[in-house]
Amino acid sequence: MTTTSVNDSEAKITPIVILSCIMAATGGLMFGYDVGVSGGVTSMAAFLKEFFPEVYRKTVEEKVVDSNYCKYDNEKLQLFTSCLYLAGLTATFLASHITRKQGRRATMLIAGFIFIAGVAFNAAAQNLAMLIIGRLLLGCGVGFANQAVPVFLSEIAPSRIRGALNILFQLNITLGILFANLVNYATNKIKGGWGWRLSLGLGGLPALLLTLGAFLVVDTPNSLIERGHLEEGKAVLRRIRGIDNIEPEFLELVDACTVAREVKHPFRNILKRRNRPQLLISIALQVFQQFTGINAIMFYAPVLFNTLGFKNDASLYSAVITGAVNVISTVVSIYSVDRLGRRMLLLEAGVQMFLSQFVIAVIIGMKVRDHDEDLSKGFAVLVVVMVCIFVSAFAWSWGPLSWLIPSEIFPLETRSAGQSIAVCVNLLCTFFIAQAFLSMLCIFKFGIFLFFSGCVLIMSTFVLLLLPETKNVPIEEMTERVWKQHWLWKRFAEDDCVKEEKVVTDI
Numbered sequence: 001m002t003t004t005s006v007n008d009s010e011a012k013i014t015p016i017v018i019l020s021c022i023m024a025a026t027g028g029l030m031f032g033y034d035v036g037v038s039g040g041v042t043s044m045a046a047f048l049k050e051f052f053p054e055v056y057r058k059t060v061e062e063k064v065v066d067s068n069y070c071k072y073d074n075e076k077l078q079l080f081t082s083c084l085y086l087a088g089l090t091a092t093f094l095a096s097h098i099t100r101k102q103g104r105r106a107t108m109l110i111a112g113f114i115f116i117a118g119v120a121f122n123a124a125a126q127n128l129a130m131l132i133i134g135r136l137l138l139g140c141g142v143g144f145a146n147q148a149v150p151v152f153l154s155e156i157a158p159s160r161i162r163g164a165l166n167i168l169f170q171l172n173i174t175l176g177i178l179f180a181n182l183v184n185y186a187t188n189k190i191k192g193g194w195g196w197r198l199s200l201g202l203g204g205l206p207a208l209l210l211t212l213g214a215f216l217v218v219d220t221p222n223s224l225i226e227r228g229h230l231e232e233g234k235a236v237l238r239r240i241r242g243i244d245n246i247e248p249e250f251l252e253l254v255d256a257c258t259v260a261r262e263v264k265h266p267f268r269n270i271l272k273r274r275n276r277p278q279l280l281i282s283i284a285l286q287v288f289q290q291f292t293g294i295n296a297i298m299f300y301a302p303v304l305f306n307t308l309g310f311k312n313d314a315s316l317y318s319a320v321i322t323g324a325v326n327v328i329s330t331v332v333s334i335y336s337v338d339r340l341g342r343r344m345l346l347l348e349a350g351v352q353m354f355l356s357q358f359v360i361a362v363i364i365g366m367k368v369r370d371h372d373e374d375l376s377k378g379f380a381v382l383v384v385v386m387v388c389i390f391v392s393a394f395a396w397s398w399g400p401l402s403w404l405i406p407s408e409i410f411p412l413e414t415r416s417a418g419q420s421i422a423v424c425v426n427l428l429c430t431f432f433i434a435q436a437f438l439s440m441l442c443i444f445k446f447g448i449f450l451f452f453s454g455c456v457l458i459m460s461t462f463v464l465l466l467l468p469e470t471k472n473v474p475i476e477e478m479t480e481r482v483w484k485q486h487w488l489w490k491r492f493a494e495d496d497c498v499k500e501e502k503v504v505t506d507i
Contacts, residue, residue: 001157013158013161016218018165019216019217020156020240021157024213024214025172027145027148027179027210028171028173029179029209029210030142030145031142031145031173032174032179032180033174033179033203033206034138034142034180036180036184040180040181040184040319043192044184044187044199047196049193050193051125051128051131054237055077062482069262076128078438080128080131081134081435082432082434083135084138084139084142086139086428087135088423090143092420093420093424095265096416100226100417103224103227105217106313107144108145108152108210108213109215111148112145112210112211113211115137115138115203115207116141116208119200119201119207120134120204121134121137123200129267143423146423146426147301150169150404150406151220151236152220154166154404154408155222155223155475156220160471160472161338163337164335164338169400170333170404171334172206172328174326174330174395181320183198183202221236221237221240221354222253222257222412224236225257237250237346263414267416267421270410270414275411275418276282277483278414281405281467282406282410282422282425285422286406286422286425288398289426291452292459293455294390297391318384321388325391325392329392329393329394330395332392332395333345333395333396341471343463343467343468346460347463347464349396350456350459350460354457358449361384364446365445387492391452406419407419408475409478411476412476466488467485468485
């Protein structure tokens, strides 16, 4: 056993670690609230009437409806949801630079301020242009938060509970979605047609929590040492570990930071052969996460249930139920991720998501036609149950682990760049799904769920063959204990080692 492993087993779970992780993870609350609130307000009649009159005429006045599946197919409505993710993936590259040069804490602080500005624009919107500007600012805030928070959580936590503490980010996303669904349910009943403004405006609360939290938390020892603050980094490491014997971990961090400082171009360095396994897995996880179909369901849960024949209140109520299932299942992941491991959760969830999506497709294909629906109460309840089964599987697997795994597998010199690429790919895929889902629903009809179930089958095969287990492995020991032991990826690590030894010999 290495000295780092021994030292990590002695490290205490200190109050400052727990508090720092809770405060930082409110970045997930901010992101989750926005995901949940978008689908809710786009099913509110007053909001549609003011900004999307064409959709209002098709859904509320019901003058002309081409198909039950095409009620909400409108490019401007989809742009309202998806432009946030386009802004986020652009902002994440600037966030990567700030995360590396100014620290994780500074990036979280900036995220909070930008998000609050976006909330102000949205809540006060008088036209579609103001609404889109607000969404673009929200996207920049999300890009900065998603860049910094998972890395912060992985670096500050002891390795034996790193998975559980990192999943606090995903737990807060699910809490944000649930909170948004409850708010939408309440504001939809407000007379006067201004309830949507309250729904959008309350997004400032989680952003305020993140901003205050960024003032209170300490930056990670990894970040402090990487920026040359050795004594401060050592003091913080002693505080967060709660023991005096932090010298082995400190020296390992100093070595890693020495290597990291020599890397002047992390985005160029990440393309080197030794970093390709981490890069491929990070990109694949982000693509796969979005192509489970989860955001299609969470963005548009109220719209989806309306399409299936649920009335407006009933559809929002159903969205609240799925949001609650999301939260509870994420708690299951916190308990099990460092016990069962990452691979086990992903593979079990793959089976569960495949079967539930297949059943949903069969029910909708049989009962919902283009111009009429024969969805009885029993079948409607069964659809909600299947959606809940799907959401629960996602919430203890692809939801949290797609953020956890990229934040723990990169070496320090490329960690910020790797996380930036992961966030960028995630937001790009989210943009594609958000922009295309309603059109896909209109074209594919019930086949949309067969499409996503096929994607789940492909991604489960990828996990089975190519994803190594990383539970309980110290973050700076991934190369030796994970990549050099894998049947395929060891070729990349070993070839690089041979080249390095040759260079040293030549010198």
